[in-house]
Amino acid sequence: MGQAVDPLFKSVPQAIQKDDRLYEYLALIDGVRLGHQREAGLAAERLSERLLRK
Template identity: 40%
Template sequence: VPGFPTAHSAPPLNKEFGKSELFVWEDVKEGKVRGQKIEPFHIGQIKAAKEDLKLYELLALVDALRVGRIREKKLAEMELKKRILG
């Protein structure tokens, strides 16, 4: 589906994983990336993520925990700890 990249398809993890298996929040109107659909937590999540890069990255990291494989989950966990705990 067309959408907005998330999980390891979005920053900051996309630098590590490239364009292997893409995951997106469905966005038919503005989605420029095609990938496997992940259901957002909230209906306003995509709009909020587009307006706030830090929020977008945190939500994408949480999605990597939801759908990622072991390596993606480990990197997402490390990055979240770094950002939350400092």
């Protein structure tokens, strides 16, 4: 079993079912918040790449 994370807002589970990109961004944010140093670094790098992409 993995780590359980409470959603930032009650509506998040419904919202991510409709928006794959939102799911990806929130998963990366959780990786930054909850990951160990290596995982948090990778998540931050990937999040930065996606946010800076035009």
